[in-house]
Amino acid sequence: MQTELSKKLGVEHAVFGFTPFPAVAAAITRAGGFGVLGAVRYTAPDDLARDLDWMQEHTDGLPYGLDVVMPAQKVEGVGEAEIEAMIPEGHRQFVRDTLAKHGVPELAEGEASGWRITGWMEQVARSQLDVAFGYPIKLLANALGSPPADVVRRAHDRGVLVAALAGSARHARHHAEAGIDVVVAQGYEAGGHTGEIATMVLVPEVVEAVGPLPVLAAGGIGSGEQIAAGLALGAQGVWLGSLWLTTTEAELHSRALTDKLLAAGSGDTVRSRALTGKPARQLRTEWTDAWDDPAGPGTLPMPLQGLLVAEAVSRIQKYEVKPLLGTPVGQIVGKMTAERGVQETFDELTRGFERAVDRINRIAGRDAR
């Protein structure tokens, strides 16, 4: 599965796999795809360095990338404490009440919240970059808006391609003007932050808006047939995130959450502001229902919502409180019905792609070998 972009990056298949887990990212790269490690959970630069060291040792010199969350606009002199102070007490009480209603235990004294919003803040993302540029990453992706100009320059100076996610053609044009190299067109059905335009419509619009810049199709892609569809729409590759959550290498550290993912149907996700303050697709739970309920206080804007719920989300995850337990995931969760290794999962993608190409050629009356 070769495109101009996959050739440029030196990867066998134009399949980009986004994941917060180094073992998954490395396995995707070893399988012939392009593993992209999500950095948002790394608050300490040393932790990121440790995991990138591990990636280096486990990718056989094959290419991989890093995904950071960095806003293009810097808010000078505003730290976590100042932002915390902007959260209304009524919202804090709603968090306490909702947790109490479900009997969610407190964290132990002095125990840090595992899920932190700080990775979303520019100073943290920049310290991640200082670490990352010490490694031979081939692609730097930014999950939220165009990266700042100096970051783009710094990446280009090191021969690192810069990618950014877009949910609309307008958004994609903005990225192109900011000098980025690859647009990830992420449709409505995707897990995580999404707009309202479905992948089927979004990808060709973005290709037309920013061509000849390469576009990756994201959202609704979890099989070889869906990969073929994404490529038929004009993408130079596909970007998959959800599919890896139920691989055996994934480190969700929660049997209950894995079981929820395996049991969920395509209709069991919701695009909700509950997690970050911006619409992000995730498992629908009593937690998202509480935030989306018109009778409740509603969500706060980013980054307030993320700070507000950080500790609560950690507690829900730690104690595996099933009715509240969720994770960002796309509509393809309906097809994630068994735990399998990354290599097996990847092989099924390439086999499914070949089957889809065979099928399209039969329909088109082509004799293709």
Next chain:
Amino acid sequence: MQTELSKKLGVEHAVFGFTPFPAVAAAITRAGGFGVLGAVRYTAPDDLARDLDWMQEHTDGLPYGLDVVMPAQKVEGVGEAEIEAMIPEGHRQFVRDTLAKHGVPELAEGEASGWRITGWMEQVARSQLDVAFGYPIKLLANALGSPPADVVRRAHDRGVLVAALAGSARHARHHAEAGIDVVVAQGYEAGGHTGEIATMVLVPEVVEAVGPLPVLAAGGIGSGEQIAAGLALGAQGVWLGSLWLTTTEAELHSRALTDKLLAAGSGDTVRSRALTGKPARQLRTEWTDAWDDPAGPGTLPMPLQGLLVAEAVSRIQKYEVKPLLGTPVGQIVGKMTAERGVQETFDELTRGFERAVDRINRIAGRDAR
């Protein structure tokens, strides 16, 4: 573009075009596709007979179909008057107020509302079928739920295939159990009634749920590349509705509405209950905003909402009141930027499909002719 289903129907390309306009349906069939005439606007059986006579004369013996709206569950002894009586006065006042706010004139004395809900009622749909079975239609589609068992039998006795729209795999399985022959998997991005699952995810789910029954991909399809994507997902054909609205043969009878469609972007539609009481994608207007506004009275369930707004919609259309003027249409409206004939539109679809197949083969490293 040949599949088992297209061969069975004797059509050159597995492209199904749904339209309320006989001239468009006939032109789709003549261009090598399968034209499907929407019957919901025909309240008088004679009008339908007249247009089917015209279709017969203008389709050169090539195949076409009919789309009706028929609920599987019959509500005995409930007519339009009984249903009208169920509409709250507050909702009627909201209609009057919203029209008055925009200065929408009254219809002339005795002038019938052009847009009628009665086509949605079973007795009307049955009288349409009595007419339709007198013509050599090859496919009978039902836009809302599975058709009643006796209708399926009647169609099968005449060698007519029965199709039904589905927005979920569960819905599709219900159709299969009801004995229908073709499932139209209609994704979130489609115009008209839709669910929340995007085409990219829905089509493979429905194929898996009802296979080997043939599935058509609907929603987000308005180019040859999107056709290739739909077929890659396992569909035996594609179902396009929105694209024909801006063809020169379309009889919208409203320059203002055509101009709105040509100007709209993919983000200018909304999935709203404003038109029928069930979620249907349409142009977002001040009319849909009024119904979707939490401060308003909200919509009524089907069929009450359709009856409630029928006259208002006719007045908005007749007087072309721009801020309120809309129509069901999918997210592909963003690509409908020029008026062209059906033949030219269709030829561009088949050319785009061939380009997409070429592209996929290059990516797959196939030598395909």
